[in-house]
Amino acid sequence: MGTCRVCGKTSPLVSNSVGVCLECLRERPEESLRVAYEGHLRARRALGLPPPPEGGGLECGMCGRRCRIGEGGAGFCGLVRNVDGRLVRPGVLEPPGFAYLDPHPTNCVAAWFCPGATGSGYPRFSVSQGGPERGYYNLAVVYGACNLDCLFCQNWDCRRADIGLKLPLKRLLDRARDPSVTCVCFFGGDPGPLAYHALRASELALESRRGTVFRVCWETNGMWNRGLLLRAAELSYESGGILKFDLKAWTPAVYRALTLGDPRVVFENFAEVASRFDLRREPPFLCASTLLVPGYVDSYEVEMIAGFLASIDRDIPYALLAFHPDFMMSDLPTTSRRQAQEAIEAARRAGLRRIWLGNPWLLRD
Template sequence: MFNISSWGFIIKFSTSLASSSLIIISILLLKSNFEMVEMKCKICGESRPYISKVFGICKECILEGGEAIKHVRKIHGEIRKKFNLPPEPPKDGNVKCNICSNKCRMKENEVGYCGLRMNIRGKLRSLVSDEEALLYTYLDPIPTNCCAAWFCPGCTGRGYPKYAYKNGPEYGFYNLASFFYGCNFDCVYCQNISHKNLWKAPKMTIEKFVNEVKNEKITCICYFGGSPEPQLPFAIKASKEALKLGKKILRICWEWNGCGNEKLVKRAAKIAGESGGIIKFDLKCFDENLSIALSGVSNKQAYKNFKMIGEKFFDRYDIPVLTATTLLVPGYVDKDEVRKISKFIAEINDEIPYQLLVFHPDYMMMDLPITPRKQVYECFNEAKKYLKNVDIGNIHLIT
């Protein structure tokens, strides 16, 4: 059982990791055009390129489940110990949390998977609420580098004058980037690992947040992290209060893994659509076993929520309210995964924008290279068979 007393632990692991990451990434960027040395899979014994040392298991064995899934769950547990987080979503307690799809059920003194909620003397307690969040913000100049920049109003002028100040990029304006601490996933290639440092996280009240939005140069808000799901009650309330300011343009955007409570997700989608904002789903892979390996938990709810938003909201507004991205992890997220994701999206609406992101090494997957150019274009061509609007993000890494 994961004990609440561990919350006071000050995490030093990620600080030292972050300080060396830039140097290591730079070296790997230089080496990224070389062939990966083949490794033997610990399960099947086959030699394959692009088997990450964090698992030592090939994609094929992960898809089959069984011993491979037991192994990757153990690895995630060992990684999460460094941050004093439970190895898996607790399921045996009588105190429930329904904020995200993990649906933690905590025993006395147990902490939920995201680290934000716990069972204290039989009651659900939380480090956050709909009035206060673990969050920091900063001004991100427009046009931004977000995954919807290739079609969003702020970066392109799409929807002008209803959703954009200019008939083109809003130079001189800002996105209020809002970074939430905590996450309901545990991605082994996470690029924002500081979100796990919950005891170093600054607190933000609704009042303070809305005061920041009063800046006349802010035309959009983007919630990310971590991921917004564990703190959706705050984000939804903060958005509604910010919109009461009556600003001519204030787009509300969400960048998440998509595995939030369906009712909260629906409310967030409505806010995005009405404000000209966009919901950006990170559909990390299609297969559930692969999701457990790469992200620690199931991805089923992400697809349910994506379909719900696509069917209820996509055609309702002038701006595409929904988009998806997929990080092309060498050896794991290939054209087969992209094909399945693309077909799923196309069955909802083949106009939904889809962006493929070039992978760069980070966190526990520092040994993998940048996505090989061949893989990138194979995946792009596969997606184009089903979808009309496909883009490649981080393309500078291969060009």
């Protein structure tokens, strides 16, 4: 049970880490975001991360945040620093993170249509016809850095500054060369702040696997440097992989309260990718997902996101994901069946035709 520090309402659908209710975020955004910002500072301290840069100094440009980092300061991701008037990126060359082999079919946001789980695109993009690639693997790359600050993050522990795990390029390539590996998926954290490392690894892995099935996939918040994102999209498109955008909310104040990010960059990036590539049907190349956070991501948020997607292409796959309490928002309940059904109906009403509900076992009555 949480209390909104703006209007005073007490409800099980108000998280104390956010500190405000959905209605106040929409109707009194400036006041509400000042409260929510305090929750993000607490979250970052818990992970050993620096506070967000306040502006001034050198512009990074590595991702879509375009942090301006003052002398002696660090970027939002914690990897880039301003040392004696120049930007130093030691974590980008040997980034924090780890990789593991995940047997097909995997628990992937795109598993309901991807080649690894369904055989879609056989024989060019899948080794299996009409079903999962059993006996084969996805190389899951979990980066230990992110350029958002989601208070509900389910991989929050990989972002701890003291995690100590490194992901050298050679070690990653050695695993990618295994012929039983049919795809690599970069997530985390997020690959956006580590795009140089991820793109180089992808290019070298594809070269070494020329003539075999090897897909490059991304699961991202979309807060990328535009040019690097288009290169990542190109690698996925050519290899039969999938670019998965996690569209967290539509209302700017809601998005910022939950993530400390700007949704305009994300939605503009999505639209730009969609305009540059043929949105093939089998296997789909571009998809989106939204986590149904109780009390914050309601049917309105979903309908607006779905309307944006439908305005591009009504057949863009859209996954609605059930929420389970985690990290700083462990005081919320799981997604209810009613919330999930209302979200599905909202997405259909907006015009989308390919909608999927993920993690339905988490739903409460």
